[in-house]
Amino acid sequence: xxxxxxxxxQRRVHSAGPVNTEERSWSDxxxxxxxxxxxxxxxxxxxxxxxxxxxxxxxxxxPADSFPARTIKILVPYAPGGATDIIARIIAAxxxxxxxxxxxxxxxxxxxxxLALEAVAKAPADGYTLFVGNVSTNTINExxxxxxxxxxxxxxxxGIAKLVEIPHIIAVTESFPANSVADLIALAKKDPGKIxxxxxxxxxxxxxxxxN
Numbered sequence: 001x002x003x004x005x006x007x008x009x010q011r012r013v014h015s016a017g018p019v020n021t022e023e024r025s026w027s028d029x030x031x032x033x034x035x036x037x038x039x040x041x042x043x044x045x046x047x048x049x050x051x052x053x054x055x056x057x058x059x060x061x062x063p064a065d066s067f068p069a070r071t072i073k074i075l076v077p078y079a080p081g082g083a084t085d086i087i088a089r090i091i092a093a094x095x096x097x098x099x100x101x102x103x104x105x106x107x108x109x110x111x112x113x114x115l116a117l118e119a120v121a122k123a124p125a126d127g128y129t130l131f132v133g134n135v136s137t138n139t140i141n142e143x144x145x146x147x148x149x150x151x152x153x154x155x156x157x158x159g160i161a162k163l164v165e166i167p168h169i170i171a172v173t174e175s176f177p178a179n180s181v182a183d184l185i186a187l188a189k190k191d192p193g194k195i196x197x198x199x200x201x202x203x204x205x206x207x208x209x210x211x212n
Contacts, residue, residue: 001074001091002131002138002157004123067127071102074130075120077113077137083166088132091163113137114149121151131157134166 072095076088085107092103108116117137123129131137138159142152170181178184188195 001160001163003160004125005158006125068099068101072128074105074132075108075116076105076132077116079109080107084132084134087163114145118151121156
């Protein structure tokens with residue numbers, strides 16, 4: 001999972017004002033003092049119990065700035081139903097539950113994932129637009145499409161978490177004569193140029209693996 005660099009706002013704690021250390025003690029009937037508790041005369045809004053008990057001010061404090069304050073969007077560079085999409089939706093559901101704020105998945109397909117990459121890189125750096133991709137979009141694309149991409153993932157985005165590892169497989173029809181990778185290589189060498197294959201996208205990791 002990735003986001004634009006400097007995406008997460010720093011949480012600011014609001015100060016209630018300067019503290020007078022001389023006022024932060026109280027004395028009971030025996031003259032013993034307890035540090036860290038405001039005395040009654042200095043706390044006009046406090047309710048004062050008997051002298052043998054400490055008196056604490058009930059003045060409310062301002063809460064720290066909260067994040068998230070609105071819906072978070074996760075961009076997925078592939079169509080619904082694939083591995084990346086499924087993983088993103090599982091993460092979105094868990095984040096919605098833990099953050100108490102809606103986290104939605106948006107499938108932004110096209111250009112081998114570059115449309116989604118550019119969208120998240122150009123979004124405001126506020127933490128509300130995330131990206132779930134793979135080694136193709138996160139690493140390979142910026143080299144393969146260096147002349148086409150207007151952004152650079154290694155420069156403009158920052159990794160948040162490694163989510164999963166997914167193996168790649170070679171699948172063929174039942175009637176295909178090869179029963180192993182060794183058989184497939186031998187068949188390709190015997191009849192060069194006659195075996196066709198399909199992959200997820202131009203220069204994506206399955207295509208690069210096949211070519212190499």
